[in-house]
Amino acid sequence: MNGATRSLVTGAAGFIGSHLAETLRSRGDDVVAIDSFTDYYDPERKRENARDLDVLDFDLETGDLDVLIGAVDRVFHLAGQPGVRASFGAGFELYVRRNVLATARLFEAAARSGVRVTYASSSSIYGDAEAFPTPEDVQPRPISPYGITKLCCEHLAYAHARAGLDAVGLRYFTVYGPRQRPDMAFTTMLEALASGSTFPLYGDGSASRSFTYVDDAVSGTIAAMERGEAGLIYNIGGGEEASMIDVFELARRVSGRTLRIERLVAAAGDVRRTRADGTRASAHLGWVASTPLAEGLAEHWRWVADRVGMSGRVVIQHEVPLTAHAR
Numbered sequence: 480m481n482g483a484t485r486s487l488v489t490g491a492a493g494f495i496g497s498h499l500a501e502t503l504r505s506r507g508d509d510v511v512a513i514d515s516f517t518d519y520y521d522p523e524r525k526r527e528n529a530r531d532l533d534v535l536d537f538d539l540e541t542g543d544l545d546v547l548i549g550a551v552d553r554v555f556h557l558a559g560q561p562g563v564r565a566s567f568g569a570g571f572e573l574y575v576r577r578n579v580l581a582t583a584r585l586f587e588a589a590a591r592s593g594v595r596v597t598y599a600s601s602s603s604i605y606g607d608a609e610a611f612p613t614p615e616d617v618q619p620r621p622i623s624p625y626g627i628t629k630l631c632c633e634h635l636a637y638a639h640a641r642a643g644l645d646a647v648g649l650r651y652f653t654v655y656g657p658r659q660r661p662d663m664a665f666t667t668m669l670e671a672l673a674s675g676s677t678f679p680l681y682g683d684g685s686a687s688r689s690f691t692y693v694d695d696a697v698s699g700t701i702a703a704m705e706r707g708e709a710g711l712i713y714n715i716g717g718g719e720e721a722s723m724i725d726v727f728e729l730a731r732r733v734s735g736r737t738l739r740i741e742r743l744v745a746a747a748g749d750v751r752r753t754r755a756d757g758t759r760a761s762a763h764l765g766w767v768a769s770t771p772l773a774e775g776l777a778e779h780w781r782w783v784a785d786r787v788g789m790s791g792r793v794v795i796q797h798e799v800p801l802t803a804h805a806r
Contacts, residue, residue, distance in 0.1 A: 485509040487551040489585070490558030492516060492525035492534045494658045495599070495651070499555060499697050500532050511551055513537035517577070519561065520661050528658050539581035544588035553704060556585055556598040559629075562662060563603060563748040566625035578628035583635050590644040596636075597704040600712065602652040602689070602753045604630040612689075612756035615650070615712050623748030633712060640710050647707035649700060652716030652755045656693030656775055657782035664723070665690075665776070669783040672736045682745035684724040689755040691717035692775035695768040702764040716755020717768045726776070733777045734784075 486503050490496035491512030500512045512534040516522040537547070539558055548554060560566075560577035582598065589596045603626035604619045621627045636646040655665040671678040699715040707713060721729075727738055760766045 483507050483509045484553065485511065485551045487511045487513070487548065487554045489513055489539060489554070489556045490599075491532060492529035493557065494528070494660050495654055495693060495696055495700075496555075496557040497528040497532060497658055498656075498693050499557065499700055500534075502697050502701070503555075504532075511535070511547070513539075513547070514558065515539065517560070519565075524661065539585055540576060544584055545591065548585070548588045548594050549592045551594060554585070554589055554594055554596045555700060555704065556582065556596055559599065561625070561660065563623040563625045564746050566623055566628070567747055571624045574624055574628045578625075579631050579635070582632045583639075586635055586639040586644050586646065587642075589646070590639050590642045593643065593645075595645040595647075595704065595709075597647045597649065597700060597707065598632065598636065600633055600648045600650045601626065601629045602650050602714070602716065602755065603748075603750070604633070604650065605750070605753070607750050608753070611752060612754040613714070614756040615714055615759055622750065625748070637710065645709045647703045647709065648712035649703055649715050650712060650755075651696055652689040652691050652714065652753055654691045654693055654696045656779050658693070659779065665726070665779055666783065668726070668730060668738065669734070669780050670787070672730060672734045672738055672780075673783055673787045675739070677739045677741045679741050679743055680723065681743050681749060682723075683742070684727070685722050686745075686749065686751050687720050687722040687725075688753050689716040689720050690726075690772055690775070691715060691755075691768055692770035692772075692778075695770050699760060699764065699766045699768070702760075702766040706764050708763060711759070711763070713760045713764065714755040714757055715760065715766075715768075716753070716757060717770075717772070718757075719772045720752075720754045721772055726772075729773055729776050730780070733773070733780045 486508045488500045491500045492514035504510045515538045560574045606620040606622040659666045
């Protein structure tokens with residue numbers, strides 16, 4: 480080793496993980512990148528994300544974590560089974576294994592090695608929150624099995640702290656941007672715009688989110704590792720809230736195209752609203768989300784257009800006003 484910080488990134492071929500691994504490496508870290516390349520979505524898209532990262536195929540459920548973690552200085556744990564809708568029914572077993580059991584093994588190994596962990600939780604743990612913006616100390620009430628597994632990981636971190644675990648949790652709020660998973664709304668919508676296909680809208684479009692650009696999520700993740708208080712959890716959420724109706728208008732202006740929409744009933748587990756209270760992250764980490772939604776969506780569209788070979792048709796329009804509700 481050359482004296483650089485050695486950082487382990489789990490889920491390094493995924494959406495946020497690949498951006499985080501690249502950013503750490505650009506800062507001079509010696510990055511150990513791992514991923515198990517599961518088939519929740521096409522693993523080839525993950526290999527595309529990881530093409531410059533030298534990602535090791537490693538399964539957190541079965542691999543030797545003591546050897547892996549004993550050779551690094553810190554762990555960014557972003558691996559897990561994503562998705563709210565697929566967590567209902569028979570698929571729940573995968574969520575228990577890949578979120579709860581794998582995370583428990585990682586926490587145990589980190590506690591034995593004395594290595595700090597920053598781990599990914601989710602705004603899904605709030606469910607239909609009791610207050611907006613939502614601070615970290617409200618009563619969590621997840622309404623999806625996925626959210627329950629992420630809350631379980633938070634409780635595991637608390638339990639293992641008694642055995643010496645130094646862990647900081649991050650509740651991500653609807654992260655978007657280049658490399659976003661193909662099952663997530665923004666990528667599905669923008670790929671529909673690029674191909675002229677139909678976008679399936681669950682609900683009436685009035686549900687709103689704290690949309691967080693991926694670069695902001697990465698900077699918040701690193702800030703939490705470096706300045707977060709052990710045992711605490713931080714909201715990592717965008718500064719702008721917008722409904723899907725607002726997003727459709729932004730997407731039309733950014734792409735120069737009109738979206739074809741298929742309206743479906745609201746899906747189980749989908750919350751009506753999220754809005755992050757960033758007071759704790761600002762005070763402890765010196766972090767706030769800084770990317771305007773219009774700017775971030777334009778970058779996301781540029782990536783989708785490049786992937787499908789139509790970059791010449793990208794229309795970038797900045798300073799697109801949102802509705803009063805979204806401000």
